[in-house]
Structures are given as C-alpha cells and as structure tokens.
Amino acid sequence: MQNLFNYSTSELSQDAFLRWLFENYQCENEIVRDAAHALLGEMTGIENLDFGTVEELKTDKQVEHTDVVVKFLYNGERRVLVIEDKTFSNPHGNQFEKYKADIETELSKDGLKHFYYAYYKTYLESQNEREEAKTCGWKSFFLDEIYLFFQKYPHSDCLIFDQYREHIAELKTKTETYREKPMKEWGKPHHEKVMFHAYIIKDLFPLVKDNLVFFNAPKVVGWHSYSSLWVERKKQDKIKFSMEISFHPAWDHANVTVRLSGYEKNEAACPSLKEWAKQELKQNNLFKEYSSEKWCIAKGKDKLSFKEGISNMTEKCKDLIDAFAEVCKSMNAELSQNPHWQKTELLPKKSQRRS
Secondary structure (H helix, E strand, C coil), rough: CCHHCCCCCCCHHHHHHHHHHHHHHCCCCCHHHHHHHHHHHHHHHHCCCCCCCCCEEEEEEEEEEEEEEEEEEEEEEEEEEEEEEECCCCCCCCHHHHHHHHHHHHHHCCCEEEEEEEEEEEECCCCCHHHHHHHHHEECCCCCHHHHHCCCCCCCHHHHCCCCCCHHHHHHHHHHHHHHCHHHCCCHHHHHHHHHHHHHHHHHHHHHCCCCECCCEEEEEEEEEEEEEEEECCCCEEEEEEEEEECCCCCCCEEEEEEEEEEECEECCCCCHHHCCCCCCCCCEEEEEECCCCCCEEEEEEEEEEHHHHHHHHHHHHHHHHHHHHHHHHHHHHHHHHHHHHHHEEECCCHHCCC
8 A cells, every 4th residue: 555645745744643643642552642642752851651641632733833732731730842843844034933932922821831842854954953943942853863763663553653654764764775776766756855855964065064164054955846955155244145056856957056145135245246256156167157137146057967876966066066165265355355345235126036
C-alpha cells in the first residue's frame, strides 16, 4: 500500500497528524497512546507523563497564527503546549518572539499560566535555527531527533501511526544516501526536495564557511517547489548584497541569481553602486548582467547541469561562491571610498514585488 504521507507533504498535513496523535492519548492502542504521552513529555520537558497523569487534553489550530495548540490538565493545573510546525520553510522575521508574546497575551485571559513551546521541523537543521528558537524559549525538534523518537516504537497495527513512522524513516534515509544516485534519479518530488536540502547543508555550507570573513552565515531558503543556498555579504551598512543558487526537482539544472538592495522593504541600492556591481560581476566571467529596475542585477552565465554529477555541481558552486566573495571584498573597499553609495532609495509602488 502506498504511504499517505508521500502525498500529504504540507505543513497542514503534519499539523493534522500531531493533533491526531495527541488527541489519542487515551486510545486503546497502547503504542499510539504511549507515543502521545512521550512526545508531550519531550516537548514540554515534564517527566513521567504516563497514562492517567494527563487529563482533558484538547488540541486546536491557528490560535494567534500558531500551527498547533495543545491544552491539557496535569497535576491539577491547566497547561498549554504551542507547536510551530515546519516541513521545509524557515522561520521568518521575529516569528518565535511574536508568536510567543501573542499566544500568552491571548490565552492568559483564560487564566492559563503554564506555557511550553516546541519548534518541530521534519528537515535537517539549518544554520542558527536551533539557537534562534532557544533564545526565544522554544525547544527544537529536527529530522534527526524526530526519527530517533519514532524509531523507538515497533509496528503498532495503526495504519496512520505506522505510515508516519515509515515516512520519517524514509526522509532520514534520503538525507544520508543522496550521493549514491544522480540528481535526476532522486525520486518523488518531496524526497528530491529533502535531498537537495541535505546536499546544500552537507556539501555547500562548508564552502561558504571558508569565506565567512565576507559573508553572513549561509542559509537554506525553501519555497513550495524548490530549495536554495542563500549567500549574503556580511552586514555592516545599509547595503544588502546576496547570491541565490536554486535547485528545483523539475529542472535539470540550478539557477543562479545575484541581488542588490537595501535591508528595508522595497529599498533599492543607488544607481552608481548598482552599475559598479554589474560590471564587477561580469569581469570574472561566471555571471552575466540581468536587467531589472528592482533588485536582480546578475544571473549565472552558464547553467549548472545536474547531468554532470554531484561532484561537478559542487565544484561549480565553489567557483561561484569564491567569485562572489571576491566581489564582496571589492564592494567593501569601494563603499569605504564612496560612502555616498551606501544611500538607498524607496522603489515606486508599481515595483514593489519580489524579483
């Protein structure tokens, strides 16, 4: 039988599974019941949460924009577990801090005082995610930890639970075996995305770290259909200069885009800096100019083909990362000599869309 979770890959599907699991805390299936208590204990840090110690458990969704809220009675006191659930995307803005403040403001009206926060993501840990969550009081669970949790449980004779357990195990396997097959043979679209994500973190992140004197920490950014390596000039003024290498399951190549802007929404870099950056990028022969009135200023000159193998892809990405680091170094020198280039300007409303 096909696994339902190979088709239900969205965060909403995962929200539904977590709610289903917690609300089965008193069900007749011992394995499912034990897993519900154990996961509640892991996420809250409350020890010895066994059958009979938890009462009146109910879940809800989208309370103050949070994905899952679990309310339960323990030791005679009402408690709340808040879960932010991700499949591939990253936290945005001050999401952890804002959600925590909003949920406590709203639910404190009902006299609730005990709050717990869990960040649950079925992908590999990206740069600084755990630290960012911890700083705001959230406990993190990434793919490796989620895999270890569910592998503790044997076959349960509950199709939903067993298929989710198998789904997590398959994702974990994909992150460890992506080098064994050509990129074009990486399997189902969702699995391909996980494998690209693993490739970026395990193979490309180390290349960026060699140039951290010029870069912020690297990121994996994920939209609904593709994953990207995001490399950005180290922040030291108002100028945001970044390169994105994007991988899509349906493509046979990776796309490269270079952007130049201010850090505030809809801010553009001054025309003089923009023209200088375009010419500087063209000189190293790996980039070509991209005409845009907004932020994009260059593309990769050559397509990075999946057909040439992972090692070849990594070599080409390294060349691009090193070349971009050199341009960042030159930009730092130019901005110190021409401080007026650090000025930015707001784009007109007609141009206020992503490019």
